[in-house]
Amino acid sequence: MKDILKLNAISPLAEKTLGKNYKLVENSTSPVAVMLRSFSMHDYALPESVIAVARAGAGVNNIPVADYADRGVVVFNTPGANANAVKELCLAALLLASRGIIDGVEWTKTLKGDDVAKQAEKGKKQFAGHEIMGKTLGVVGLGAIGVQVGNNAVRLGMNVLGYDPFISIDSAWKLNHNITKIDSLDNLFEDADYITLHVPLTDGTRGLINAKTIAKMKDGVNIVNLSRGELCVNADIIAAIKSGKIHSYITDFAAPELLNVQGVTVIPHLGASTEEAEDNCAVMAAQELVDFIENGNIKNSVNFPACSAPRVGKRRITVIHRNVKFVLNSITDIVSGAGINIENFVSQSRGDYAYTILDLESDVDDKLLAKVCACDNIIKVRKI
Ligand SMILES: NC(=O)c1ccc[n+]([C@@H]2O[C@H](COP(=O)([O-])OP(=O)(O)OC[C@H]3O[C@@H](n4cnc5c(N)ncnc54)[C@H](O)[C@@H]3O)[C@@H](O)[C@H]2O)c1
Numbered sequence: 174m175k176d177i178l179k180l181n182a183i184s185p186l187a188e189k190t191l192g193k194n195y196k197l198v199e200n201s202t203s204p205v206a207v208m209l210r211s212f213s214m215h216d217y218a219l220p221e222s223v224i225a226v227a228r229a230g231a232g233v234n235n236i237p238v239a240d241y242a243d244r245g246v247v248v249f250n251t252p253g254a255n256a257n258a259v260k261e262l263c264l265a266a267l268l269l270a271s272r273g274i275i276d277g278v279e280w281t282k283t284l285k286g287d288d289v290a291k292q293a294e295k296g297k298k299q300f301a302g303h304e305i306m307g308k309t310l311g312v313v314g315l316g317a318i319g320v321q322v323g324n325n326a327v328r329l330g331m332n333v334l335g336y337d338p339f340i341s342i343d344s345a346w347k348l349n350h351n352i353t354k355i356d357s358l359d360n361l362f363e364d365a366d367y368i369t370l371h372v373p374l375t376d377g378t379r380g381l382i383n384a385k386t387i388a389k390m391k392d393g394v395n396i397v398n399l400s401r402g403e404l405c406v407n408a409d410i411i412a413a414i415k416s417g418k419i420h421s422y423i424t425d426f427a428a429p430e431l432l433n434v435q436g437v438t439v440i441p442h443l444g445a446s447t448e449e450a451e452d453n454c455a456v457m458a459a460q461e462l463v464d465f466i467e468n469g470n471i472k473n474s475v476n477f478p479a480c481s482a483p484r485v486g487k488r489r490i491t492v493i494h495r496n497v498k499f500v501l502n503s504i505t506d507i508v509s510g511a512g513i514n515i516e517n518f519v520s521q522s523r524g525d526y527a528y529t530i531l532d533l534e535s536d537v538d539d540k541l542l543a544k545v546c547a548c549d550n551i552i553k554v555r556k557i
Pocket of ligand 1: 255316371442
């Protein structure tokens with residue numbers, strides 16, 4: 174039985190998914206892998222025995238990803254595992270942006286006396302709103318979350334515009350055919366009654382919503398930002414709310430200037446905060462680890478390429494190496510030179526690193542592995 178070290182509390186479903194060959198433990202001197210959520214690994218002494226780290230969640234800035242790549246430790250994350258949670262909050266945000274629900278509820282709490290029902294009836298018109306059916310929603314970013322938001326908005330009767338110049342084939346397959354593909358963000362800004370952001374924070378997306386882009390939008394536009402606070406220039410949003418250009422801004426990212434501004438709703442980063450999302454992340458992280466430990470397959474790594482193959486042959490060798498010339502020749506020369514037939518061979522690279530899987534017709538001894546290990550630019554070799 175192998176130890177998987179957990180550096181945070183992880184949903185019990187992880188242990189169930191790992192199965193009987195693994196023990197999820199809080200202490201171990203020789204764990205094969207690590208699971209964590211937000212624990213900072215930057216000053217952590219990673220045991221030599223660890224071959225993989227799995228973060229139950231998407232962001233990996235708590236993990237020294239590049240250092241681990243150099244050591245041949247594969248880091249996994251769980252993209253999309255919390256997408257449904259964020260999608261549901263986004264749908265709620267669209268409704269909150271349209272109806273005076275929050276203000277109305279707050280106002281109702283202030284009512285006193287036996288005739289509150291009568292007072293409520295009399296005062297409710299100040300909170301009347303709009304329906305989202307028939308309105309136009311612009312979805313910026315059609316990844317795991319954006320696709321689900323767009324598809325569900327179509328089901329709610331919205332006209333949905335989607336913008337994502339880098340859309341993956343997977344996302345494109347999942348996208349409802351009623352979503353209109355938009356090639357220019359300006360066109361989306363001009364036509365949308367609601368805009369929702371589902372892009373990562375990068376140099377290209379930082380400050381995406383600013384005075385200039387807001388000027389291109391419809392008067393009374395509603396903006397939902399559950400992605401990252403820095404995608405929007407808060408001062409410009411507030412100015413536009415005050416001028417009436419923006420009707421409402423709903424964000425999952427608190428900032429001092431956003432609090433207590435009429436028209437701004439700040440949610441305390443609840444996007445992925447559901448029990449189900451935590452379960453999904455834990456299950457996905459556990460599945461990624463098991464498939465890597467037992468089959469050497471890499472899926473959803475943030476420091477090595479995706480590289481998987483169905484098992485064939487008697488023995489599998491996996492090699493983590495630098496992405497430079499002649500490494501593959503060295504590996505195959507050694508294996509073939511020992512008279513071993515390579516039944517299947519897959520190799521993928523990503524930046525400075527590459528990963529190679531060889532399925533062999535017969536078993537190999539440790540001497541041969543040591544020979545492969547000793548070649549230039551080889552980082553780690555495993556026999557599975
Ligand atoms: N509020 C929360 O708790 C919470 C939880 C999960 C994710 N998030 C945020 O949501 C974002 C989206 O998550 P996801 O799981 O859908 O990610 P994802 O990687 O599946 O999708 C992101 C999409 O954005 C697209 N994209 C990148 N740059 C773009 C650009 N300049 N213009 C248009 N599209 C662009 C990509 O092509 C990709 O399809 C994450 O980056 C994260 O910041 C927030």
